[in-house]
Amino acid sequence: MKTLILLATVFFPLIAPIWEKGPLDAKNTLVPQALPRLDDRQLDELAAYFKQATDPRMRSSLAMDLANCNNPYGEKIACELLSGEKNDFVCEDLLSALNRMRDTQGLPSANPLKVFFNHQSPRVRAYAAAVYLRKTGDGTALANMLAGEDSEFTTSFLLNELAKRPDSCPQDKLISLLDPKIIPKRAGAAYALALNSPDPDALAPLQKLLADQSTAVRAALARGLAERKKDGGNKLLDSLSADTHPSVRALAASAPANEVREKFLLKLSADPDYEVRRAACTSLRHRNSDAAVNALIGRLGDESLLVRSAAEDSLAEIKPGKGAVEKISAGIADPKSRDSAIRCLGLLKAEEHAPLIVSALEKAESAETIIRCADALALIGYKPAASALSAKDAFPEASVRRAIAISLGKLGVKESYPSLEKLASDKDNEVVQGALQAMGIVGDPYFAPLLGKQALNFSMTTPPETRAAACWSLGRTGSNDASIINGMKDICSKEVLSVMGQRMCDSDFVRASALFTLVELSRKNTAGAEEAFNAMSEWLRNPPKDKFASVSDSLLDFLRQAELYKKGQKAEPAELPVSQLEPVMTKLKKK
Numbered sequence: 249m250k251t252l253i254l255l256a257t258v259f260f261p262l263i264a265p266i267w268e269k270g271p272l273d274a275k276n277t278l279v280p281q282a283l284p285r286l287d288d289r290q291l292d293e294l295a296a297y298f299k300q301a302t303d304p305r306m307r308s309s310l311a312m313d314l315a316n317c318n319n320p321y322g323e324k325i326a327c328e329l330l331s332g333e334k335n336d337f338v339c340e341d342l343l344s345a346l347n348r349m350r351d352t353q354g355l356p357s358a359n360p361l362k363v364f365f366n367h368q369s370p371r372v373r374a375y376a377a378a379v380y381l382r383k384t385g386d387g388t389a390l391a392n393m394l395a396g397e398d399s400e401f402t403t404s405f406l407l408n409e410l411a412k413r414p415d416s417c418p419q420d421k422l423i424s425l426l427d428p429k430i431i432p433k434r435a436g437a438a439y440a441l442a443l444n445s446p447d448p449d450a451l452a453p454l455q456k457l458l459a460d461q462s463t464a465v466r467a468a469l470a471r472g473l474a475e476r477k478k479d480g481g482n483k484l485l486d487s488l489s490a491d492t493h494p495s496v497r498a499l500a501a502s503a504p505a506n507e508v509r510e511k512f513l514l515k516l517s518a519d520p521d522y523e524v525r526r527a528a529c530t531s532l533r534h535r536n537s538d539a540a541v542n543a544l545i546g547r548l549g550d551e552s553l554l555v556r557s558a559a560e561d562s563l564a565e566i567k568p569g570k571g572a573v574e575k576i577s578a579g580i581a582d583p584k585s586r587d588s589a590i591r592c593l594g595l596l597k598a599e600e601h602a603p604l605i606v607s608a609l610e611k612a613e614s615a616e617t618i619i620r621c622a623d624a625l626a627l628i629g630y631k632p633a634a635s636a637l638s639a640k641d642a643f644p645e646a647s648v649r650r651a652i653a654i655s656l657g658k659l660g661v662k663e664s665y666p667s668l669e670k671l672a673s674d675k676d677n678e679v680v681q682g683a684l685q686a687m688g689i690v691g692d693p694y695f696a697p698l699l700g701k702q703a704l705n706f707s708m709t710t711p712p713e714t715r716a717a718a719c720w721s722l723g724r725t726g727s728n729d730a731s732i733i734n735g736m737k738d739i740c741s742k743e744v745l746s747v748m749g750q751r752m753c754d755s756d757f758v759r760a761s762a763l764f765t766l767v768e769l770s771r772k773n774t775a776g777a778e779e780a781f782n783a784m785s786e787w788l789r790n791p792p793k794d795k796f797a798s799v800s801d802s803l804l805d806f807l808r809q810a811e812l813y814k815k816g817q818k819a820e821p822a823e824l825p826v827s828q829l830e831p832v833m834t835k836l837k838k839k
Contacts, residue, residue: 258283260805263757264813265765271685271711271720277757279802281826286317288364288638291333311341315348323355331360336369358383365389370399377402378409386661387417400432407436411472414444423453434460435468442472446598448481458484463493470499482508489513494521501527505534517543522552529555533562541568545575548592549585556588564595577601581610587620588735595625602630609636618643619651626655635807642668649680657686665694672698677710681717688721696727703765704735706744712755713741719761725770733769733776736762740784741791743798753798767814785811801825816827 289597363377547559579589671683703718743751769777
């Protein structure tokens with residue numbers, strides 16, 4: 249039996265880890281599009297048709313089919329067709345197809361590609377050289393070719409390819425490409441050298457680029473230094489941090505902080521340009537020094553939301569000491585830093601400052617402040633805040649009501665149950681889903697009747713995400729109601745929806761939610777839950793002939809994962825079946 253070899257694969261999403269954290273929905277269970285494929289026989293037919301086609305437009309269309317063939321044999325076919333092709337545009341499409349395949353298993357030899365290094369088309373030269381490099385690893389040949397190259401596209405494209413392969417080209421060859429006349433060539437070589445040189449600071453040609461008149465060149469140098477996987481280039485970065493152009497300073501600021509870089513990053517965290525400040529605040533997360541922490545606290549009142557958010561995230565990652573937390577809490581008194589200080593205290597789980605957050609919540613009129621207070625108090629787990637949160641359950645903005653619901657669920661205070669029940673009948677669907685999820689977070693069987701009603705609400709005005717959220721929470725609260733078990737079976741196997749007079753099954757993620765709910769209920773020893781799951785497993789694998797179309801490949805994989813979850817085993821990703829690509833000549837034959 250012939251083994252199927254693919255250039256790329258895609259997988260069904262793993263939903264058990266998602267289920268363990270929250271409800272399933274259309275986004276987190278989205279199944280990617282299956283990859284198209286041409287088998288060897290189809291590729292041979294394509295090649296035969298290509299050789300007979302007199303219209304270059306037809307040959308270009310066939311070349312595009314090759315690019316999507318997902319079969320290493322396609323590389324051999326592309327090389328074979330390329331050898332006899334005279335049309336520049338078709339050559340470009342064939343080489344583009346080879347480049348997109350990103351593989352060299354089926355490529356017989358790279359030497360014939362050298363013929364195209366001097367081709368009149370810049371894209372032909374670029375694609376041919378890129379494929380050659382991947383096949384041979386011979387970056388010297390590309391450097392020699394680039395020495396006389398005048399196309400900006402070809403130059404930038406190939407220098408980027410060389411930068412990805414640091415061992416393919418000697419350093420002196422890249423230095424020779426720092427052409428004073430051609431900016432893209434100089435920029436590309438600067439980037440490759442800065443990224444891969446053992447010691448960029450020791451390279452005089454790179455030092456010279458600090459005064460380059462082209463912002464693009466200086467920016468390329470800064471980007472290469474910032475993206476280095478190894479330390480180095482600190483002196484160059486220090487110089488670039490004082491560049492006159494904010495784009496260059498921002499790239500320098502994006503370099504991960506270390507002891508040497510901290511000095512210029514502290515300076516850049518107060519730069520006039522907000523993007524420079526944001527990048528510096530993000531980089532400072534690597535430094536748990538008093539200077540770095542104080543600089544980040546100073547940015548909590550920044551005029552830019554992006555800068556404030558970067559400072560908040562960095563402080564949360566650093567986890568500064570008690571003295572710094574006191575400084576952060578003092579920011580609640582300042583309207584400019586209040587929201588950022590609240591979020592920081594929540595992320596740091598600063599329980600001793602929770603009463604300050606409650607006080608801010610009670611006074612708050614801004615939706616953003618209320619949401620941040622709710623999130624922070626939930627992260628801290630400060631149960632005395634439940635009454636203050638419940639008092640905001642009628643706030644006009646839906647995003648606030650949803651945040652209140654989720655936070656009340658995380659606190660799990662019984663006195664707040666009426667608020668959760670109220671929010672579960674909110675006019676906004678996302679608020680309802682938040683309240684239902686909150687009930688599952690609480691996990692109290694008290695909510696089971698309400699959850700069961702929502703899980704089996706098949707009205708067309710009820711979105712499937714609402715039923716999925718109710719199912720998720722039912723699995724955590726438990727239910728001894730036999731109608732719930734039967735309802736889960738109906739979701740899995742019956743056409744429970746009526747759409748314009750047509751009966752339809754529920755969304756796959758709702759059916760998967762019902763399966764996982766049965767697993768959870770069986771773990772709680774709910775009568776009939778395990779038997780119901782086993783029955784649904786058998787039904788989905790062997791549906792009646794008239795229901796066969798209602799069981800998709802994705803639903804079967806979700807069932808596979810649910811069965812493993814039931815056994816306490818981890819599911820490995822499963823590949824999506826490939827879809828057979830219909831070549832353009834087949835479409836023409838049908839006409």
